[in-house]
Amino acid sequence: MGIRLIQEELCTGCGVCVISCPMDVIKLDEERRKAIVQYIRDCQCCYMCERDCPEDIIYVTPDRERRIPLAW
Ligand code: SF4
Numbered sequence: 001m002g003i004r005l006i007q008e009e010l011c012t013g014c015g016v017c018v019i020s021c022p023m024d025v026i027k028l029d030e031e032r033r034k035a036i037v038q039y040i041r042d043c044q045c046c047y048m049c050e051r052d053c054p055e056d057i058i059y060v061t062p063d064r065e066r067r068i069p070l071a072w
């Protein structure tokens, strides 16, 4: 599944995870000041966001979201 935001209520909206993510998966909801996972299918499970979140509320599972293979 890749990234999961847990305990969203503890998110301070600092934006560190947005900067950390090399794949542009995470966005900041400017109104609510909360991080949101916008493009989970692009998550590469690199753990950068999990490592860098100062509130320790991001959890990354080792399994990537699998795309359904297209039939040719
Ligand atoms: S695990 Fe890596 S690719 Fe996935 S959201 Fe976090 S920083 Fe981005």
Ligand code: SF4
Pocket: 010, 011, 012, 013, 014, 015, 016, 017, 018, 034, 035, 052, 053, 054, 055, 056, 057, 058
């Ligand atoms: S780094 Fe953590 S606290 Fe900061 S915006 Fe991302 S999820 Fe929220």
